Amino acid sequence: MSLVVAIVGRPNVGKSTLFNRLVGKRLALVDDRPGVTRDRREAEGKLADLRFRIVDTAGLEEADPDSLAGRMRAQTERAIGDAHVIVFVMDARTGVLPADKPFAELVRRSGKPVILLANKAEGREGMQGAYDAWELGLGEPVAFSAEHGEGLGELYDALVTHMPPEAAGDAFEDPEEADLARGAAPVELDPLDEESDEDGDATPVGKPVQIAIIGRPNAGKSTLINRMLGEDRLLVGPEAGITRDAITVPWEWRGKSVKLIDTAGMRRRARVQEKLEKLSVSDGLRAMRFAEVVVVLLDATIPFEKQDLTIVDLVEREGRAVVIGLNKWDLVADQPKLLGELREKATRLLPQVKNAPVVPLSGLAGNGIDKLMEAVFSVYATWNRRISTAKLNRWLGDAISANPPPAVSGRRIKIRYCTQVKARPPHFSFFGNQLHALPKSYTRYLVNSLRDNFDLPGVPIRYSLRVGKNPFDKG
Known part of the structure; x- marks a missing residue:
């Protein structure tokens, strides 16, 4: 089990900047205003040859337990309870403030090893504030600059004393290479690769399925994930727009490994004015691109608004498998009738x-x-599915016989054969002559026929038209 390191401190001391520095990526949202981070965010951190689990937390504030700030504090306290080592961050430029002291006492009472980090310590003014951090009673402060990467050596020395032997000495950049060096079995891949001409799929065995939950604000995304996990892992409440960062949490359903990704609510672009909301939506879109299946969560009391359709269109353009979730179904009257209407509406509005x-x-x-x-x-199995060329060409012959392609300038368009070139999502290539003149209506006919004949619901279908070279063309 890897070491868990929690980053805590009052708002706006640079916790998320430190988190990004140790992860090596800009995962957490960072802004000048305080209180940007709300949920706990976890990732694999590394510092030289050390490997550990790093947790970014919301800023500690004194607040009513039922308020949003109070619920954020409860999440941070839970992170402190789960951590093996706590990195307490203070702002060296402002020095020790009265708000730092009660939280330093909270960390001290936890009984966990604490590393006191005086962030923003670059320059003479910052170093003076770092010396003032002694009064917190958490030991010797580490002068640090998360923005500029100064003090990493000192932080390494402080961390390495708390590391189990298996967390150090792993200098491999590639996680699979590191696993193999430790004697782990390699990940087995399905023998059917991209060039396979047989039915099947190319799904890696044992790899967690990445599932992103997206939708409009207040659709209940975080509440749904909390119910799946069986714990209050994500911050929820009646306020719309609580979630800001895209948070990934591991889960297991019926023995199958899953990674659930909670995202910020997506409003219409014209209504997104603030920089922070733009960053949140951008983070959600990035999470969607890394997902394999996207659950578009709708409020069943007001389903299929224009923004819902726009979100599904974004998912389709990214080539991800789609499931429509009608949340808050317990608030709906006459459920059987409405479900039939909504399924018909989904078919009509989301071709x-x-x-x-x-x-x-x-x-x-x-x-x-x-x-x-x-x-x-x-839909994940469908998204990974491969169809043999023989079956595709039998289907193509029947489809062309039932509805031949039109003639162009007196010449009949010929589609000679079809093959699947990729999965994830399914991508098919049609070969023939004059295919550039094939009307959009006919390609829609082919795609719909493909979907119906080979049972490909809920996945985008890609196609390409390839024309052979004319042997009589001297150019």
Whole structure:
């Protein structure tokens, strides 16, 4: 089990900047204003040859437990309880403030090893503040600059004393290479690769399925994930727009490994004015690109608004498998009738992911989660599926016989054969002559026929048209 290091401190002392520095990526949102981070964010951190689990937390504030700030503090306290080592960050430029002292006492009472980090210590003014940090009673402060990467050697020396033997000495950059060096079995891949001409899929064995939950603000995304996990892992409340960072949490459903990604609510672009909200939406879109299946969560009391359709269109353009979740289903009257209407509406309004599963559920009550996950793994299997060339060409012959392509300038368009060139999502190539003149209506006919004949619901279908070289063309 890897060492867990929690970064704590009052707001705006540079915790998220330190988190990004140790992770080596700009994962956490960073802004000049205080209180940007709300949820706990975890990632694999590294410092020289040390490997550990790093946790970014919300700034500690005195607040009513039922308020948003109070709930944020509860999340931070839970991170302190789960950590093996605590990095307490203070701002060396402002020096020790009265707000630092009660939280230093909170950390001290936890009984966990504490590293006192005086951040923003670059320059003479910062160094003076670092010396003042002694009065917190947490031991010798480490003068540091997360923004400029100064003091990493001193932080290494402070961390290495708390590291278990297996966390140090791993200088491999590639995680798989490091695992193999430690004697771990290599990840087995499906023998059917990109060039395979047989039915099947190319899904890595044992790899967690990445599932992003996206939707409009206040659709219940964080509440749903908390219910799945069986704990209050994510910050929730009646306020819209609580989630800012895209938070990834591991989970297991019926023995299958999953990574759930919670994202910030996405409003219409015209309404997104603040820089912080733009960063949150951008982080959510990045999470969607790394996901394999996207659950678009709709509020069942006001489903299929224009923004919902725009979000599904974004997911389709990124080539991800789609499941439509109708949350807050327990608030709906006449459920059977409405479900039939909404499924018909989804088919009509979302032809690009035709027949995508529409699953009613309640994140608050915990109803429908198993059906949602069954739909997720079903579309995931479809997204990875490969269809043999022989079956595709039998289908193509029947499709052309039923509806031949039109003639162009007196010459008939010929589609000679079809093959699948990729999966994740399925991508098909059609070969023939004059295919550049093939009308959009006919390519839609082919895609819809493909989807219906080979049962490809809820996944984008890509295609390319390839024309052979004319042997009589002397150019």
